[in-house]
Amino acid sequence: MHFRWNNALLGATALLLVGVSNARAQVGLTSNVATVALTATKAATLSVTPTSAVATLASITDGSNANVFTPVSLTTAWNLTAGSSVRMVGWFGTPAQALANGTDFIPSSKVEGRVNAVAYAPFTGAPVGAVGVAGGSLQLFSQAVGAGTYFGTRTDVLNLRLDLTGTTTMAGDYTGTLNLQAIVQ
Amino acid sequence: MSIRSYGPKLLALGVLLALGATELQAQAQIISLAAVTLGNLAVTIQSGGVQAIPGIVDNAVNNFPSPVVILTDWNVNPGQTNTVNLVAYFSLPAQAMVGGSTQIPSSRVLGRVTTGLPTTFTAMTQNGIGGVGTAGGSLSLFAVTISGANKNDSRTDNLDLQLNLVGFPTLAAGAYVGVLNIRAVTQ
Numbered sequence: 001m002h003f004r005w006n007n008a009l010l011g012a013t014a015l016l017l018v019g020v021s022n023a024r025a026q027v028g029l030t031s032n033v034a035t036v037a038l039t040a041t042k043a044a045t046l047s048v049t050p051t052s053a054v055a056t057l058a059s060i061t062d063g064s065n066a067n068v069f070t071p072v073s074l075t076t077a078w079n080l081t082a083g084s085s086v087r088m089v090g091w092f093g094t095p096a097q098a099l100a101n102g103t104d105f106i107p108s109s110k111v112e113g114r115v116n117a118v119a120y121a122p123f124t125g126a127p128v129g130a131v132g133v134a135g136g137s138l139q140l141f142s143q144a145v146g147a148g149t150y151f152g153t154r155t156d157v158l159n160l161r162l163d164l165t166g167t168t169t170m171a172g173d174y175t176g177t178l179n180l181q182a183i184v185q
Numbered sequence: 186m187s188i189r190s191y192g193p194k195l196l197a198l199g200v201l202l203a204l205g206a207t208e209l210q211a212q213a214q215i216i217s218l219a220a221v222t223l224g225n226l227a228v229t230i231q232s233g234g235v236q237a238i239p240g241i242v243d244n245a246v247n248n249f250p251s252p253v254v255i256l257t258d259w260n261v262n263p264g265q266t267n268t269v270n271l272v273a274y275f276s277l278p279a280q281a282m283v284g285g286s287t288q289i290p291s292s293r294v295l296g297r298v299t300t301g302l303p304t305t306f307t308a309m310t311q312n313g314i315g316g317v318g319t320a321g322g323s324l325s326l327f328a329v330t331i332s333g334a335n336k337n338d339s340r341t342d343n344l345d346l347q348l349n350l351v352g353f354p355t356l357a358a359g360a361y362v363g364v365l366n367i368r369a370v371t372q
Contacts, residue, residue, distance in 0.1 A: 027265065028315050031226040031369035036253050038282060038294075038365055040238040040348055044358040079358045151357045 045079045046086065048182050055160055055178075060169055065112070065120075067162035074115070074158050076143075076182050080150040083184035088115070088140040088156075089128045091179050095136030098123065099162075099176035106174055108136040112163050113178075115140045115156040122163070123178075131183045145184075225260040226269065226369050236346060243355045249346040255326075257369050258339030263331050268372045270314050271301070271326040273344065273365055278322025281309070282348075282363035289361055291322040295347040300340075301327035306347050309365075317370040326367075 055069035078086050090113055092098040098108040112120035123138045131137075143154060160178070233253035241247055259269050273296055275281040281291040295306040302325050309324040317323075327342060329335065346365075350356070 027267075027371060029224045029226050029261065029266070029371040030315075030317055031228045031257070034228040034230045034234075034255070034367045036230065036233070036344075036346075036365040036367065037235045038249070038346070038363045039236070040241050040247065040282060040289075040361045042241040042243075042284070042356045042358045042361070079355070081358045151355075 042079070044081050044184075045077070046182050046184060047077045048088065048180050049075045049077070050158075050180065051075075057162065060162065060164065060174070062164050062168045063166065065161060065163040065165055067164060069160040069162075072158045072160070073155060074180065075153060075155045077153040078145065078151070078182070078184070080145060080184055083145055083150075085185050086143040086145055086182055087128050087131075087185060088142075088180065088182050089131045089137055090123060090140055090158075091127070091132040091137035091181075092123055092176065093133060093136070093179065095123070095133060097176075098136070098178075099174040101170060101172040101174045104170045104172070104174075106162065106164075106167075106169065106176075110163050110167065111160065111176075111178075113138050113140060113158060113160050115158050117157075117159075120159070120161060120163070129183045129185055131181045140180075222260075222262075224262060224266065224371065225258075226371060227258050228271070228367055228369050229256040229258075230254070230367070231256050231341070233344075238348060241348070241350065241356060241361070243350055244352065245350055247348040247350060249348070252343035252345050253365075253367075254341060254343055255367060256339060256341050257327075259331075259369070259371075260337040261331055261371055263333050263336045266331045266336075266371045269329045269331060269369060270317075270372055271328075271342070271367065271369045272314050272318045272323055273309065273326055273367050274313060274318035274323035275309060275363065275365060276319060276322075278310070278319055280363075281322070281365075282361040284359045284361035285357060287357055287361070289348070289353075289356075289363070293349050293353060294363075294365070295349055296324045296326070297345045297347075298326045298342050299345075300342050306345070306349075308349075315370040315372050317368045328372075331371075 051073040057069045092108045095108040097105040098111045099106040108123040114120045125137045231254040236249040275291045278291040280288040282289040291309040297306045311323045312320045
């Protein structure tokens with residue numbers, strides 16, 4: 001009888017252990033790991049924002065270069081992935097007629113610009129890359145960029161003047177449009 | 186051979202048994218039989234396994250273009266399983282999506298399963314479930330109570346994803362990539 005009870009006890013214990021192990025087997029059962037690949041792309045940007053869209057010169061003085069327009073502040077912002085420089089270009093669409101008073105014109109060669117108090121220079125240069133017009137352009141600055149500076153901004157003061165040395169103008173209002181555009185090279 | 190030839194032997198055996206000759210008894214052996222069907226739990230991405238936002242807008246909520254269609258199927262023992270749970274998680278919550286040196290944390294990645302638990306867009310900042318997922322980088326997508334009726338079943342859910350950049354610093358231009366893990370676990 002003793003042996004029978006021992007055997008029965010052993011069998012019951014074995015069954016219990018098997019049952020417990022089975023119960024545990026499905027708690028915490030995990031599946032395969034499925035994955036979703038995520039990509040989000042931030043496009044490169046380059047922008048120029050003037051504080052004012054208007055620069056004025058109240059009274060022209062003939063034969064002088066002391067014809068200074070009100071200054072314009074420019075903010076240039078870039079967020080790039082490549083390139084070595086950000087360049088700001090000012091240009092007139094029709095260099096021979098930078099400013100017009102009816103049929104009287106002031107060419108871009110008599111309009112000068114500068115940023116941050118460097119020397120004035122006329123708008124007579126070539127385009128920079130695809131930006132500008134031949135004979136009517138001026139590079140205002142070139143900002144070096146690279147890894148670590150691909151994301152940046154700068155603010156400049158643009159000064160403009162008319163150099164009318166040796167020139168007499170007809171009385172009236174002269175108006176024109178100066179284009180400002182940045183380019184990455 | 187007739188029964189008579191065995192008569193004396195049978196008689197002797199009977200006498201021995203009657204006298205309690207236990208030394209002739211074999212021990213009863215018990216063999217426990219157990220056959221186990223292992224539970225099955227699988228997750229399949231049916232579509233939307235590659236998600237791309239072509240143009241991130243800073244300081245805005247950016248939707249990933251299409252839902253991730255997830256098929257979950259299981260075959261489990263209802264006596265041993267209470268629930269089947271589906272969990273989405275990032276391995277490194279602080280670096281859910283990375284571009285260059287910029288890291289977008291999982292708190293900026295939101296998920297929604299209109300047929301599951303986060304019926305509105307919810308950040309992936311929950312803890313794991315049953316050892317699946319990461320602390321602070323997980324989102325429980327559904328929990329199904331298991332009974333005899335659904336012990337062998339499946340379901341399909343759509344996971345919608347968003348990248349919430351409201352208030353996040355302006356991102357540098359470039360691509361930001363990450364991997365969202367999806368895994369089921371029983372409880």
